[in-house]
Amino acid sequence: MKEWLRSCLAVVLLATVSNTYSADGRALFTQHCSACHGEAGAGGIGLPLSAPTVMHSLTDDYLRKTIRSGRPGRIMPAFEQLTAAEVEALVHYMRGWGEAKVEESVLPLAGDAVRGKPLFEHYCASCHGQDLSGGEGTGVTFSRARDLPIMPPALNNAGFLQAASDGMLRYIIQQGREGTPMPSFATTLNATQIDDIIAYVRTRESDTSADVSPPESLTIMYSVEGTFDETVDRVREAIRSNNFRVFPDRFVEEGLTDEFSVNKRQISLRFCNFSKLYEALKVEPRLGVILPCTLTVIEQEDGSVKLVAANVTALAKLFNNNQLDEVFAHIKASYDTVLDEVTF
């Protein structure tokens, strides 16, 4: 038995050591990061990390914490499942794009938040927002017109503030980031003023306490009075009367089988508000995974008719993007209006 235990322990140790040293930063970056940050870190939904001035301003500790904790409410997920070795491999790989020029010191600076507030409002708020919530959207986009080539980050984000040291913030304000909209304030603001701004930013961390409410069901099913055809007509009319662009109806099975075999007692009524869609895609390009707005009428084998809809509140939580809140609130109100007209 002792021999067996020794064998197991040896295999475990061997595998652990092997895993630690075999973590391939480039492969990990491709697997976990490149979809948003670009294959070579050139940016996309996420920040262009490979821009040298970006890497100069980021400490290894900031990168580690950002990978681990992400950005609550700002698309960037928390990669809690990665091993320490994998995080180190990622940091090492990204460091190849530029050395850190910031001191790792995490000692807090002694700025005055009260003095910092007007300075922030004068010098920073035009890009980072009066509420420090950053630009509309994240990273860069090549697909839709935006106000800036790289969106200013949300400075009030808890993930950002917990990852960034005061020293790092001071460096970025002093040096700026060449090639991005972030200018250098080295000749505009003195050291005390910069420290005051940082102190003010530290006071504005947004509340990201975890949502402890039980998860809502992803879809909602309503029993409706009337026949299948009557219900389809009522839903279609309700959608039209609420000023949506209405797409042609589709059978749920349409396109999956031939027209003679398709179940014609399952119809999806599809609609869209293009103005809201355009606004939403600017802040969340992945939105297509739940498009278009759809209400489905189905007749079950017992002849009962159901109206099935996505639960917009539950859908909204899939994106880790609180910039969608307003759009989702609008969509929910629209769904509710249509559903009220049909189900009451």
Added chain:
Amino acid sequence: MNRLTMGVWGTLLAWMLVAPLQADEKLLTVRSPQAFDLALEQVQEVLKKHNFTVAHIQKCDGGLQDMGYTTDNYKIVFFGRLEEVRELSKTHPELVPLFPFKLAVYAEGKDTLFSVLNPAELAPLLNADKALAEQLVVWEQDFRAVLNDMQVVQVAHIH
């Protein structure tokens, strides 16, 4: 227990201890350096290879442009398997809004991105029973395989 059995168990134990966990991702997204039209064509082939049928493709970009908005390529590929849709819409009609599945395909500069909901992550939101939870995991694996194939294609085109 002979040494071979002990070795197998030891290796399995070691793998369980050190294997990286699958990411907790509600949306699955990958990037391909292929041009949009080529990538859109390719993904339809890859879906077919994984026994999915492409039901139709919605041109979001066309709709937006018709309404006067400027946008790069943005399409949604609707896909599924008839037997699964037919069976599950009977046993779990609450799933119907998910059918057919939606794969967002969108241009980002010279690259093309693909995003899809991760079915396995939806289990708690669907009050999934054991059978449905297993089906959702199977779909997740299938979707990951499709997306991985798009990345393999990407490597093939780089070299």
